[in-house]
Structure formats: structure tokens, C-alpha cells
Amino acid sequence: MMDNSSDTSLQPISYGTQDGRPCKRVADSYTESVRIVTHPDVNGENRLFGGRLMEWIDETAGIAARRHCGGSVTTACVDTLQFKHPAKLNDIVVIEACVTHVGHSSLEIQVISYVEDPSSGERAIINTAYLTEVHVNSEGVPQEVQFGLALTNEKERLAWEAAEKRIGIRQTRKEFGF
Numbered sequence: 001m002m003d004n005s006s007d008t009s010l011q012p013i014s015y016g017t018q019d020g021r022p023c024k025r026v027a028d029s030y031t032e033s034v035r036i037v038t039h040p041d042v043n044g045e046n047r048l049f050g051g052r053l054m055e056w057i058d059e060t061a062g063i064a065a066r067r068h069c070g071g072s073v074t075t076a077c078v079d080t081l082q083f084k085h086p087a088k089l090n091d092i093v094v095i096e097a098c099v100t101h102v103g104h105s106s107l108e109i110q111v112i113s114y115v116e117d118p119s120s121g122e123r124a125i126i127n128t129a130y131l132t133e134v135h136v137n138s139e140g141v142p143q144e145v146q147f148g149l150a151l152t153n154e155k156e157r158l159a160w161e162a163a164e165k166r167i168g169i170r171q172t173r174k175e176f177g178f
């Protein structure tokens with residue numbers, strides 16, 4: 001039998017721990033959805049319904065959260081959702097989601113949506129949003145997320161710090177009942 005114990009290429013890569021949990025990287029759960037805006041998605045002015053884009057955002061964020069925690073999630077909160085520009089009939093809409101923070105049972109997901117120019121490939125932002133997804137069991141009871149988040153660059157570290165500020169704002173809102 002071959003002895004591979006000294007072959008470092010076969011060792012699992014460690015990205016450190018967070019509160020004793022092994023970490024996954026932001027890149028491990030990065031999710032991109034691509035949609036085409038069709039007739040059922042638009043209003044009388046041929047502009048994409050806000051609610052349809054919110055559905056796509058929620059779905060993409062949920063996939064990123066599931067990829068990180070490896071189980072079921074439910075959306076607890078959607079905030080700072082900003083419609084910056086409209087999308088129109090036949091536009092290609094790209095929705096990018098990535099984990100910015102992992103708490104005990106919750107994850108914050110940043111979602112940025114774009115319209116992509118099919119000829120140049122250039123993307124223009126149409127929406128930004130932050131969703132809080134909670135890892136739950138089959139009864140819908142919150143569970144600890146088994147993986148922390150490894151911050152592999154300055155951008156991810158700054159995103160984590162900004163997420164902690166937003167979590168503080170959410171807690172304040174909760175205390176005041178709004």
C-alpha cells in the first residue's frame with residue numbers, strides 16, 4: 001500500500017478557526033445567478049418589478065448561505081436594500097452574493113445586482129442589499145453554523161467590520177421595536 005502521509009498536496013487545507021469552529025472562505029460560498037428579464041417580470045413601462053428582483057436576491061443569498069453552513073437556512077431580515085437603477089425588458093441581470101459575517105446561528109450576505117452589457121461584458125450596479133440568513137433545523141429552530149469565516153484579504157476584513165456595525169444597528173432597532 002502507498003504511504004501518502006508525507007505528500008502535503010493531499011492534506012486538507014486549514015483556513016483557521018472562529019470561536020473553535022473550522023473556517024470556510026468567502027470564495028467557497030460565492031454565488032452568482034444570471035437572469036434574463038422577460039415579459040412576466042416587467043410592468044407596463046417594461047421595467048423590472050422590484051418584487052421580482054427581491055425574489056432573485058433572496059434566492060441567491062439563500063444559496064450562498066446554504067453553501068456556507070451546509071444545511072437549511074431561513075431569511076430573518078432584509079435591510080439596506082437599495083434600488084439604484086432600473087432593469088428593462090430583455091436585460092441580462094447578474095446577482096452576486098457573498099458571506100460577509102458569520103455569527104452563532106446567523107450569516108450576513110451581501111448581494112449586489114447588475115445589468116450586464118452583452119457586447120462589452122460591462123456590469124452596471126442596479127441594486128445592493130444585505131440579508132440575514134439563519135441556519136435552522138427541520139423544525140425551523142436556529143442551529144449553530146458549523147463553519148466560521150476565514151478573512152483572506154483586506155476587503156473581506158473591512159466587510160466583516162462593516163457587518164458588525166450593521167448587526168449593532170439591527171440590535172438597536174430590535175430594542176426600540178422597529
Ligand SMILES: CC(C)(COP(=O)(O)OP(=O)(O)OC[C@H]1O[C@@H](n2cnc3c(N)ncnc32)[C@H](O)[C@@H]1OP(=O)(O)O)[C@@H](O)C(=O)NCCC(=O)NCCS
Nearest residue numbers: 074075076077103104105106107132134136140141142170
Ligand atoms: C429567523 C428565526 C428562525 C429566528 O428565530 P428566533 O427565535 O428569533 O432566534 P434567535 O433570537 O435565537 O436568533 C437567532 C439568530 O438570528 C438573528 N436574528 C433573529 N432575528 C433577526 C432579525 N430580525 N434581524 C437580524 N438578525 C436576526 C439573531 O441575532 C441570532 O443571531 P446569532 O445566533 O448569530 O447571534 C425566526 O424569527 C423565523 O423563523 N422567522 C421567519 C423566517 C421566515 O419565514 N423567512 C421567510 C421565508 S425564507
